Amino acid sequence: xxxxxxxxxxxxxxxxxxxxxxxxxxxxxxxxxxxxxxxxxxxxxxxxxxxxxxxxxxxxxxxxxxxxxxxxxxxxxxxxxxxxxxxxxxxxxxxxxxxxxxxxxxxxxxxxxxxxxxxxxxxxxxxxxxxxxxxxxxxxxxxxxxxxxxxxxxxxxxxxxxxxxxxxxxxxxxxxxxxxxxxxxxxxxxxxxxxxxxxxxxxxxxxxxxxxxxxxxxxxxxxxxxxxxxxxxxxxxxxxxxxxxxxxxxxxxxxxxxxxxxxxxxxxxxxxxxxxxxxxxxxxxxxxxxxxxxxxxxxxxxxxxxxxxxxxxxxxxxxxxxxxxxxxxxxxxxxxxxxxxxxxxxxxxxxxxxxxxxxxxxxxxx
Amino acid sequence: xxxxxxxxxxxxxxxxxxxxxxxxxxxxxxxxxxxxxxxxxxxxxxxxxxxxxxxxxxxxxxxxxxxxxxxxxxxxxxxxxxxxxxxxxxxxxxxxxxxxxxxxxxxxxxxxxxxxxxxxxxxxxxxxxxxxxxxxxxxxxxxxxxxxxxxxxxxxxxxxxxxxxxxxxxxxxxxxxxxxxxxxxxxxxxxxxxxxxxxxxxxxxxxxxxxxxxxxxxxxxxxxxxxxxxxxxxxxxxxxxxxxxxxxxxxxxxxxxx
Ligand SMILES: Nc1ncnc2c1ncn2[C@@H]1O[C@H](COP(=O)(O)OP(=O)(O)OP(=O)(O)O)[C@@H](O)[C@H]1O
Ligand SMILES: [Mg+2]
Numbered sequence: 001x002x003x004x005x006x007x008x009x010x011x012x013x014x015x016x017x018x019x020x021x022x023x024x025x026x027x028x029x030x031x032x033x034x035x036x037x038x039x040x041x042x043x044x045x046x047x048x049x050x051x052x053x054x055x056x057x058x059x060x061x062x063x064x065x066x067x068x069x070x071x072x073x074x075x076x077x078x079x080x081x082x083x084x085x086x087x088x089x090x091x092x093x094x095x096x097x098x099x100x101x102x103x104x105x106x107x108x109x110x111x112x113x114x115x116x117x118x119x120x121x122x123x124x125x126x127x128x129x130x131x132x133x134x135x136x137x138x139x140x141x142x143x144x145x146x147x148x149x150x151x152x153x154x155x156x157x158x159x160x161x162x163x164x165x166x167x168x169x170x171x172x173x174x175x176x177x178x179x180x181x182x183x184x185x186x187x188x189x190x191x192x193x194x195x196x197x198x199x200x201x202x203x204x205x206x207x208x209x210x211x212x213x214x215x216x217x218x219x220x221x222x223x224x225x226x227x228x229x230x231x232x233x234x235x236x237x238x239x240x241x242x243x244x245x246x247x248x249x250x251x252x253x254x255x256x257x258x259x260x261x262x263x264x265x266x267x268x269x270x271x272x273x274x275x276x277x278x279x280x281x282x283x284x285x286x287x288x289x290x291x292x293x294x295x296x297x298x299x300x301x302x303x304x305x306x307x308x309x310x311x312x313x314x315x316x317x318x319x320x321x322x323x324x325x326x327x328x329x330x331x332x333x334x335x336x337x338x339x340x341x342x343x344x345x346x347x348x349x350x351x352x353x354x355x356x357x358x359x360x361x362x363x364x365x366x
Numbered sequence: 367x368x369x370x371x372x373x374x375x376x377x378x379x380x381x382x383x384x385x386x387x388x389x390x391x392x393x394x395x396x397x398x399x400x401x402x403x404x405x406x407x408x409x410x411x412x413x414x415x416x417x418x419x420x421x422x423x424x425x426x427x428x429x430x431x432x433x434x435x436x437x438x439x440x441x442x443x444x445x446x447x448x449x450x451x452x453x454x455x456x457x458x459x460x461x462x463x464x465x466x467x468x469x470x471x472x473x474x475x476x477x478x479x480x481x482x483x484x485x486x487x488x489x490x491x492x493x494x495x496x497x498x499x500x501x502x503x504x505x506x507x508x509x510x511x512x513x514x515x516x517x518x519x520x521x522x523x524x525x526x527x528x529x530x531x532x533x534x535x536x537x538x539x540x541x542x543x544x545x546x547x548x549x550x551x552x553x554x555x556x557x558x559x560x561x562x563x564x565x566x567x568x569x570x571x572x573x574x575x576x577x578x579x580x581x582x583x584x585x586x587x588x589x590x591x592x593x594x595x596x597x598x599x600x601x602x603x604x605x606x607x608x609x610x611x612x613x614x615x616x617x618x619x620x621x622x623x624x
Contacts, residue, residue: 260469266432268458268482270487271451279482282473
């Protein structure tokens with residue numbers, strides 16, 4: 001098992017000197033059957049792409065303020081433009097939007113900082129992002145301190161709400177998932193059965209039901225003078241729901257770590273939590289990055305379901321805007337916009353996970 | 367490494383490092399260890415051999431509670447082994463273990479592998495832990511690889527790192543479970559050399575191995591196990607030249623015969 005330290009990087013095969021024509025011939029037109037398929041494929045592509053491009057770009061209208069600025073031949077992006085601030089901030093008062101903007105700016109800078117490997121002080125930035133940033137965000141978004149007017153959560157919406165739901169869900173689901181996964185492997189019967197029941201309960205219930213329960217049933221159980229914010233209820237439901245899935249992903253990762261690792265750590269006198277925190281989890285989480293990111297992506301898309309309990313996330317607010325009598329008939333543009341925004345975030349996450357996977361693969365594994 | 371043998375904070379000055387009295391263990395219905403009696407004095411070197419499945423690993427793994435015994439008593443450095451987690455961890459800190467498959471931590475460098483327990487278990491400052499780790503890595507002749515990851519090392523190198531990792535905890539006893547049997551022949555010697563040096567420096571050692579040359583040079587006693595029992599124990603010279611039981615004779619003829 002002597003690994004060569006100066007392993008030669010894999011390079012793509014040398015490209016043919018004849019170039020594109022040769023590539024076409026060997027890949028798309030080698031033989032009559034392939035040629036037919038290629039031609040059919042190209043025709044279908046033509047049927048799909050040309051009208052789409054024409055609709056979305058060539059015949060589209062971009063500038064203006066009302067529906068009369070749209071020619072109706074192509075997409076009317078004017079609608080998106082006019083409503084953009086709502087789509088991003090929901091019903092957040094326009095005089096206070098700067099507060100949301102600060103939070104957005106911090107959010108994306110922190111994510112960027114943590115995602116780009118070259119940048120230093122990762123540990124401190126992570127601690128800041130997990131402890132200080134949430135407090136700052138809450139104070140800024142909700143207000144009530146430092147003369148900032150209160151903005152009740154029912155005015156929060158759009159992309160801001162989607163990101164909030166997704167981020168809190170992810171950040172909350174990961175540690176709870178880890179604890180549940182460890183608990184499920186524990187040999188303490190009470191802990192183990194609690195975790196099994198918890199995980200199987202949440203995995204067996206559709207998220208819609210969870211959200212309904214959180215919004216309709218929870219208040220029935222609570223004393224009437226105690227009211228929990230609707231957003232908070234949705235966050236709790238979402239987080240618990242996702243943590244059950246996260247737990248199963250992490251359990252898979254834990255199972256893949258050879259038993260000898262824990263034995264070696266135990267033989268050195270480490271306590272259970274040190275064995276887990278220093279030896280087992282760092283290895284398991286590295287291996288589980290694709291699974292964890294997949295869970296994150298599905299969580300991100302699942303946040304749209306909060307619509308049914310009256311929260312206006314990105315999709316919800318787009319849909320609400322479609323009902324505006326001044327902008328009737330632009331649902332396609334609205335949905336395309338919402339889909340595109342979701343796609344951008346999910347695609348970035350998926351690319352980043354692929355990048356991490358490659359990086360860990362070429363790194364010093366095993 | 368004399369320091370390792372004498373440095374035993376918190377332990378009694380008992381002359382016996384390991385005592386096993388009437389230890390029994392079952393896996394379900396399967397009786398793996400039957401009435402094991404074993405006493406190991408400070409500085410003694412014991413080699414344990416026996417056919418596959420005879421319970422050698424299980425026996426030494428009971429000493430640091432990687433396996434749990436159901437009956438009998440185990441005392442390590444004067445501390446009786448109980449179910450108490452704190453007690454178990456205390457004993458494990460004073461017992462080093464080297465595994466057949468090294469079990470180095472692949473996500474940590476060689477140096478970090480050696481430092482992690484001193485830093486997190488013994489709460490040594492990083493600088494001190496690293497200096498000590500380098501010292502032990504030098505003794506196992508692998509200091510120049512300190513910044514590498516285990517996956518970049520050969521099996522023999524990995525096993526020497528594993529030995530250094532254990533020594534960094536200044537154990538009173540070292541347990542070896544077939545430390546060379548996963549190695550290519552040309553790497554066995556470099557690991558055995560380190561183990562011989564360790565023995566010469568007075569480390570208390572319990573070593574499961576089929577390296578009979580090693581047993582002859584360093585062992586004070588050789589123990590033969592079969593079907594969960596200690597069949598025979600003796601000094602190496604009479605053990606090899608004049609085995610008493612038939613099973614020992616058969617085993618020795620098989621292992622030395624080829
Ligand atoms: N977790 C377990 N569950 C059930 N049986 C086990 C378990 N671990 C070991 N055994 C059995 O206990 C017996 C003793 O195992 P042990 O590993 O101690 O043998 P060994 O003498 O070390 O053998 P080897 O030379 O192959 O390492 C074997 O028959 C094995 O099949
Ligand atoms: Mg064994």
